[in-house]
Amino acid sequence: MPFELTIWLSVGAVLLAILLIVAFVRRKHSYFVAANIPGPPPTFLLGNLGTLWQASHYFRQLESWTHQYGKVYGMFEGTAPIYVVSDVDFLEQVFITQFAKFDRRKPLLFLLPGQEKRLHVFDANGPTWRRQRYILNPAFSKAKLTQMLPLINGCVDEFVQTLASYADENVDVDVCPMYFRMTVDTIFRCAFSFDTDVQRNLSNPYLTRYDDLLSVDARKLFFAKLATALPALGGFILQIFMRLFMLLHKLNKTFSFVHFPEMPLLWLLDHIGEHVIRVRTEENEIDRVDLLHIMLDAATDQSIVDEEAHCDEDISTSARTPIVKKLTINEILGNVFIFGAAGTETTANILSYCTYILATDHEVQQKLQDEIDANIDSNVQSPTYEMIDKLEYLDMFIKEVNRMYPVGPIALTRLCMQDTTIGQYTVKKGTVVQVDPYSIHYDVDLWGPVDPYKFYPERHATKRHPLAYVSFGAGPRSCVGIRFAMMEIKMTCVRLLKTFTILKCGKRESNFQIHDRATIKP
Numbered sequence: 403m404p405f406e407l408t409i410w411l412s413v414g415a416v417l418l419a420i421l422l423i424v425a426f427v428r429r430k431h432s433y434f435v436a437a438n439i440p441g442p443p444p445t446f447l448l449g450n451l452g453t454l455w456q457a458s459h460y461f462r463q464l465e466s467w468t469h470q471y472g473k474v475y476g477m478f479e480g481t482a483p484i485y486v487v488s489d490v491d492f493l494e495q496v497f498i499t500q501f502a503k504f505d506r507r508k509p510l511l512f513l514l515p516g517q518e519k520r521l522h523v524f525d526a527n528g529p530t531w532r533r534q535r536y537i538l539n540p541a542f543s544k545a546k547l548t549q550m551l552p553l554i555n556g557c558v559d560e561f562v563q564t565l566a567s568y569a570d571e572n573v574d575v576d577v578c579p580m581y582f583r584m585t586v587d588t589i590f591r592c593a594f595s596f597d598t599d600v601q602r603n604l605s606n607p608y609l610t611r612y613d614d615l616l617s618v619d620a621r622k623l624f625f626a627k628l629a630t631a632l633p634a635l636g637g638f639i640l641q642i643f644m645r646l647f648m649l650l651h652k653l654n655k656t657f658s659f660v661h662f663p664e665m666p667l668l669w670l671l672d673h674i675g676e677h678v679i680r681v682r683t684e685e686n687e688i689d690r691v692d693l694l695h696i697m698l699d700a701a702t703d704q705s706i707v708d709e710e711a712h713c714d715e716d717i718s719t720s721a722r723t724p725i726v727k728k729l730t731i732n733e734i735l736g737n738v739f740i741f742g743a744a745g746t747e748t749t750a751n752i753l754s755y756c757t758y759i760l761a762t763d764h765e766v767q768q769k770l771q772d773e774i775d776a777n778i779d780s781n782v783q784s785p786t787y788e789m790i791d792k793l794e795y796l797d798m799f800i801k802e803v804n805r806m807y808p809v810g811p812i813a814l815t816r817l818c819m820q821d822t823t824i825g826q827y828t829v830k831k832g833t834v835v836q837v838d839p840y841s842i843h844y845d846v847d848l849w850g851p852v853d854p855y856k857f858y859p860e861r862h863a864t865k866r867h868p869l870a871y872v873s874f875g876a877g878p879r880s881c882v883g884i885r886f887a888m889m890e891i892k893m894t895c896v897r898l899l900k901t902f903t904i905l906k907c908g909k910r911e912s913n914f915q916i917h918d919r920a921t922i923k924p
């Protein structure tokens with residue numbers, strides 16, 4: 403073929419490829435316009451990611467678009483269409499009524515090669531998720547929590563003692579890192595089955611690795627951005643990047659003289675894996691009720707084949723499709739890891755926000771102290787589950803903190819698995835529904851008549867829409883650890899208020915800043 407013709411053909415092929423890409427992106431970006439759904443105009447390729455990456459807070463940006471476009475609008479992450487929703491009836495359909503069609507979250511970017519084996523309940527889907535949840539739900543029951551309470555109490559004891567030493571010296575304290583250490587300690591005792599020194603030893607490697615892991619807003623990492631904007635290309639590069647880190651991790655382990663940078667995730671999975679196997683070997687010697695031992699009771703070395711089930715089936719009865727009541731050791735390791743990630747900073751942040759309110763609202767603090775004094779004898783050092791459960795104002799106080807300061811909205815997504823209709827909207831398979839929690843939690847129609855911007859625990863005495871409070875999600879896939887978290891938060895507040903009065907100090911930010919990490923942190 404003559405040289406010139408080859409050049410022209412190549413130029414033609416490139417132009418055709420460009421035209422096809424442009425047409426493809428345009429067609430994708432016409433999704434919401436065609437459905438007559440408003441939303442911020444997408445830019446070529448990135449969609450609305452440019453604005454989201456620049457925004458100081460992802461969820462405040464969603465809220466501000468809600469003000470502009472309404473309770474149901476469309477945005478694009480790259481070419482992926484996302485419904486952003488604060489219409490609670492729409493969300494009730496997604497999270498509860500039509501759960502079978504929305505039984506999973508937006509896929510996570512950081513799935514390691516080979517991680518399918520270690521999938522935990524947060525990432526698992528379909529029948530595998532259903533089986534894991536079936537085993538885990540009772541692990542967080544009231545009966546089991548009552549048995550775990552001494553472990554939680556031990557951690558709170560240590561926290562209160564440390565705080566008392568600061569109070570004796572009359573110095574100002576930043577309680578956020580202290581709460582984080584206390585919640586890590588609690589998860590270690592209840593999910594890892596070991597008592598650690600994390601509240602005193604700030605360089606405990608598990609503590610620092612979890613802190614590193616959670617300090618990142620994964621959406622803002624370079625490879626994550628690439629993978630979101632260009633899923634085919636970015637996803638491939640992300641996999642190479644992950645494999646490279648896995649190789650460096652292997653080299654670190656094999657040769658003591660090399661110290662390559664490593665992902666905290668890999669270090670944690672490795673160490674938790676060894677730990678789970680060790681605990682399993684010693685299992686018969688230890689009579690201890692905790693999440694790890696409950697999961698080990700269901701452990702099997704066989705591989706499990708999950709039968710396809712209807713995801714709307716009630717998990718607690720499993721009437722139509724029988725569930726294998728087993729977890730593989732890899733799944734147990736995965737779940738221990740996820741409890742460490744999902745159950746520490748979330749709880750610590752809520753405790754920090756609680757402390758902020760206590761320090762700034764003395765009327766609320768006094769009401770709480772009065773309720774505690776009226777219901778719990780001053781000689782009782784470690785209250786029981788029943789004593790804590792009776793404190794109604796405390797319950798409303800913590801719910802109000804969660805309403806005003808939702809900490810885990812990153813998890814509030816659902817992926818549509820089957821074309822469906824919700825009210826006037828047709829939602830297509832593959833589309834993501836993202837909750838806009840601030841618009842819901844500050845909606846006067848849902849939370850009035852008292853101004854939702856006012857801290858007012860009593861508003862929780864009124865029955866609200868089932869989707870008006872989304873701090874722990876909703877429906878069958880809501881937070882499995884809610885009871886655990888609420889108990890830990892309540893126990894800490896009671897012990898705190900029985901011992902101290904919280905005062906604000908000069909270093910307090912006048913209007914504190916929130917930070918987007920894996921959770922929303924004060």
Ligand code: HEM
Pocket residue numbers: 523524525535740741744745746748749752809810811813814815872873874875876877878879880881882883884886887
């Ligand atoms: C204040 C503390 C906490 C908050 C605000 C919180 C919030 C959330 C939210 C919003 C979700 C997503 C729910 C949904 O998609 O509908 C979630 C899921 C989850 N949380 Fe929590 N959480 C907290 C504490 C905990 C604790 C203590 C644990 C474990 C010990 C835990 C373990 C999980 C797990 C495993 C899931 C995934 C459940 C599934 O997919 O089936 N969380 N959490």
